[in-house]
Amino acid sequence: MRARLPLLLLLAGTAVLYLWRLGDSGWANAYYSAAAQAGAESWTAWFYGSTDPANAITVDKTPASLWVMGLSARLFGVNAWSILAPQALMGVASVGLLYATVKRTSGRAAGLIAGAVLALTPVAVLMFRFNNPDALLVLLLVAGAYCTVRATEAASARWLALAGAAVGFAFLAKMLQAFLVLPAFGLVYLLAANARPVRKLVHLTAALGTMVVAGGWWVLAVELVPAGSRPYIGGSQGDSVLELTLGYNGLGRLTGDEVGSVGGGRGGGWGGTGWSRLLGSEMGSQIAWLLPTALVLLLSAWWFASRSDRVGLGLWGGWLVVTAAVFSFMNGIIHAYYTVALAPAIGAIVGIGAVALWRRRHDAIAAAALSGAVAVTALQCYLLLAEWSTGLAATVLVLGLLAAVGLFLSSVVPAAAVVPVALAAALLGPGAYSVATADTPHSGAIPSAGPGRGMGFGGMGGGMGGLLSAPEPSAEVVSVLRADADSYTWAAAVVGSNNAAGHQLGADVPVMAVGGFNGTDPAPTLEQFQKYVAEGRVHYFIAGSMMRGETGSDAAARIAEWVDETFTARTVDGVTLYELTVSGLAAAGLTADAQR
Template sequence: MTATLARPAEPTRRRERTWFRPAFAGLLVLTALIDLWDLGAQGDANPFYAAAVQASTRNPVAWLFAAVDAPGFITVDKPPADNWWMGLWANLFGFSPWSMLIPQALLGIGSVALLVLAVRRWSGDVAAIGAGAVLAVTPVVVIMSRFDDPDPMLTFLLVAAAYTLVRAVDAGTRAATAWMVATGLLIGLGFLAKMGVALLVLPAFTVVVLVAASGSWARRVGQLLLGGVGIVVGAGWFLALVALWPASQRPWIGGSDDDSLLQLAVGYNGLSRLQGHGGGGRPGGFGGGDAAGLSRLFGGQFAGQIAWLLPAALVALVALLWVTRAAPRTDRLRAATLLWGGWLLVSGAVFSFMAGTVHSYYTIVMAPAVAALVAIGAHVGWQRRETTGARVLLAVGVLLTAAWSFVLLDRAPTFVPWVRWLVLVAGLVAAVVLLLPTGLARRGGVVAAVTLGLVGALGGTTAWAVDTVVKPHTSADSPGPTVHDARSDRAAAARHGAPGGGAGFGGRTDPQVAALLRTATTQWSAATPTTMAASSLELASGTSVMGLGGFSGNDPTPTLAAFESDVDHGLIRYYVVPTALEHGDVSRQGGFGRGKAIAPIQQWVTSHYAGRQVGGETVYDLTGSRH
């Protein structure tokens, strides 16, 4: 093999352009069909974020800070960028599952489009369309594009940043500066979507600029510094706004110990996620999943989310690094390998070894890198198929993916049984055709290799994606059919230790409770432990509910004195005790719902007011006479 891959000859580029735009348009239409199909069946998706979108339609301050309740008592435990986007649509068209989730689907479609454009500049039309197609049928991308979590926004912004980085590396001096600043701004906005996760691309981006950009060493370092300024500006303006806005006139920053967005980033959404603790006595590990280690991504729900083409992506990365080992510094295949390969390795390592809270849907951040590497590797291998080494790698990649897909599909016994056999046989036959030089000498052999190879490589992930679309999902952790293996069973057992049932505490709100809250005329119809419980009550009743202690119940707000003052001023009508909390079913989650703010308030309420059963829940009327 030669060390570098020359750009396709100009006649080939012209021939490819005749089909690229129709193919690109068709890919986007297909992606839209996947992401928008029966989207309303998802309902409120994640009630925690849905409540913040609903609140955004009633109070611009709640929209600005992503407060869970319209009066603005407390925010979600993430920055508000995604809420800005969904809240904008909800304000324009009214709050509903469709107005909330269509914007998320558009982010998924936009991510596919931007990945195509980013890959195309350095790797050509074929690899670009291939990368977009792989991303479109990656299960974690499909389910998150149909959910209201901030991950689709984060992924869109990072893919956009990759595109602007590619433009910066290719551009002249002045244009490169503008593109690098844009890259930094997009990463900074990504920080405002999901904080430190947005920084996972920085090592790869830095290496690409230092290695592949034109100009002197000092110029390349200067471009990086300008990108860093863009990050600071893109994220820093909102951090400054939170710090300067009077705390008494904005919501408490949910998830923080001191009402600080920076502390939220470093603690609850930083060290807590990575190390399993984040200071302030906060528990880590909520969300379950397999134990930390290299095998995490290949077991349980993680495998069904992202692992379908992960082995092939790693094979492609190694092969591309070998092919470009002696390439010039500015070779674009080398730059693409460093960009997508570095992105994959860093993000994969973090999600594999983080010891705190981890959900399988976090891996959506890896999906663009996996898709790009698979498509670029396959395209380069196909261009060099006259060599034995390229044919062997193509055959290995297809057969490995088909066999791995067979294993994953076999873990889901409710799935159509013959799909896994179709994928395996197609991959096996494609591998044989690819290994035989004579098999690719005729047009029939080429058609067979390409068709069967696509079935073997993409059949499993596509089938899982289709199952994700046709079935409503109440959790972003479980796209496709139910996975059954020893490791996923352990993960499920960990998840089942989470709160469930009662007053929306991970379960369904009783209609009688919702009807009672609708009779309230106070600023908050009720207060309840945790914003997770409050969000479901809000969505069911259409009223504002105060979530004490934030998402986990461990936020130090409100104080007992502040709560008593709100009650005395007639701001809160009812106090609802979730059944799970009342019965102590949540104690296994390290004090979930038993935070320092909640315990004294609940003790004060139960000692001063008489409770009554409403639809199976215990409700206290705070406007009644005290004991």
């Protein structure tokens, strides 16, 4: 029990940090909260990841994270805690799994450092207190790393198959991003497992098959269901999961050729590409606190590491380098919070590398490398803290330089004096920034860690023309939408998923997201929408502003124009509503018979 006390304290502290005032963020990302609400009401919506319980269209991701939130909402009701708490618990589990994984290769001390670094990385605090799919992605990939280490220890096909299953299910959380760890997992097993090469190749092939089954069964199931018997696949132009996987959420993220996107574009339209991207002002405060330190330790500790340490460094180093390279050079949509996928690797490398060098601290080169790593940490944290708190920045810099000197002279400076100072220098900066992150409510589609940065783009009123912001309907608007809502399939329709999510969450009625997230999906077409109206399935159309994309379908814009030309608008507490009546259709010369 005494040996486990540090781990228990780490997990308890992580739980407090991730759960404290969690409900202050409300619906957080309303896009996913509305889908969780839909899943809590309809098992069909739950399975497909529909944005509304009447199953007009799905979110533009695979739905594994929605399955967790939807089940939680079914059990505990649709509220902020039932939607956000699963992610916080995933964060605690990720810290525990990272500790267990690093401990197997490098011991308890390395595992504790790794877990603490992950727990106190600002972007990790942000995303484990939020409802984007990244929390489940990270948990499953860390689980895959644990299984890979176990497989490598015993040349075990079973453990390697479990690693494949974890990555496959991670694909169902955030699609192709899950596969960025595969080069590291495969090479570590191929090079380090104690078995004949042919046997290892057979094991890897079997694990790959397990991954395909774990991630592909849902894709196959959806593709086999006729389009008219399921919701439209959001984010695709052809109502196809495969298109979504390989296009908008696949190669398009690398090239920038994302049909239906309303921003960015080829050639770095989402920010300058290159290795400096992760250290820049947008991403640096999210993830870069110990990123340079991890790179220094990865290179320097390798020469002093044991064979077991090298397995860990190879695994996490491969994870870090491949993922960082993709994030640095991709031309398509990228947001700073994606970098949470780097946090486990950074934590693991820092833990393994620091302990490996500490064990050899009486070697002058090892002592110099460890000293240099701490000095780099202090300087990096100083640069990131300087604009927020000059006093804290100066404190961290002084502590780091003192620790660097102490580590260089570790043969004469007692460990009890230098180790606490070094840990404080490394963790005080990101820790303070993480606490400030936890103390700030976060909402919208693009959250950002840090003090006073909770609104991001998505929290600004009407941010980006309604694309990223979810409106909060007034009591008067809610009353209108709820009136006679049971007589309709959709109480309302509006262009854009966030516009729909805000009204659906506020009124607790199905709201059709015309055009999907960006308003650029051909779902429904003008003819399909006219048929829904003729059949009396949609009660209101809500006017709202949306950006127009340069690519993708213009069906949503055509629907909005047709509604405006055909029906009479009225304003309810500042919101423009069109009641889609059959009499209005008749006046326009459209009838239910004409639409069949």
